[in-house]
Amino acid sequence: MKAVVTRVSEASVEIEGAVTGKIGKGFLVLLGVGQEDTEEDAARLADRICGVRVFEDEAGKMNLNLESVGGELLIVSQFTLFADLKSRRPGFSHAAKPDLAVPLYEKVMAECEARGFHVEHGEFGADMKVSSVNDGPVTLLFDTKA
Numbered sequence: 001m002k003a004v005v006t007r008v009s010e011a012s013v014e015i016e017g018a019v020t021g022k023i024g025k026g027f028l029v030l031l032g033v034g035q036e037d038t039e040e041d042a043a044r045l046a047d048r049i050c051g052v053r054v055f056e057d058e059a060g061k062m063n064l065n066l067e068s069v070g071g072e073l074l075i076v077s078q079f080t081l082f083a084d085l086k087s088r089r090p091g092f093s094h095a096a097k098p099d100l101a102v103p104l105y106e107k108v109m110a111e112c113e114a115r116g117f118h119v120e121h122g123e124f125g126a127d128m129k130v131s132s133v134n135d136g137p138v139t140l141l142f143d144t145k146a
Contacts, residue, residue, distance in 0.1 A: 001108070003029050003081075004078070004140075006139045007026075007135045008134055009133045009134075009135045011028040013121070015123055015128055022120060032095065033104045034095060034096055035096050035100070038104075041144040045144050053065045075105075075109055075122075079092060
C-alpha cells in the first residue's frame with residue numbers, strides 16, 4: 001500500500017457538488033492499494049499513519065502524533081499512486097482491482113477508527129474534488145513494501 005499523508009488545518013472531499021467528507025486539523029491521506037497488498041499491510045499502514053509524530057509541541061518541535069492534537073483523518077482512494085511512469089501515458093496495471101482494493105481501503109479506515117480517530121472519506125472509484133489547507137507544509141510518503 002502507498003499513502004501520501006499531508007498535515008492539514010482542514011480538508012474536504014466533494015462528489016457531484018456535495019461535500020461527502022470534511023475534517024479540521026489532522027491528516028489528508030491519499031491511499032493507493034497494490035495487487036500484492038494484504039490486510040496486514042492495511043493494519044501496519046494505519047498504525048504508522050496514526051502514530052507518526054509531525055505535529056509541533058510547545059517547543060516548536062515535530063514531536064506530537066495525531067492523538068496528541070485531537071486530529072482527524074480524511075482518507076481518499078488514489079489508485080494513481082501505483083502509476084507506471086515509464087512512458088508519457090501512465091499505466092495502472094500495478095494497482096489493485098476493486099475486489100481487493102475496496103476491502104483493504106475500508107480496513108485502513110476501520111483500523112484508524114479502532115484507534116479512536118474520527119475518519120471521513122471519499123467514495124472509492126468516484127470522480128472527487130479534494131481540497132486542503134496544508135499545514136507546514138508537511139507531506140509524507142508511506143509504502144508498506146519499502
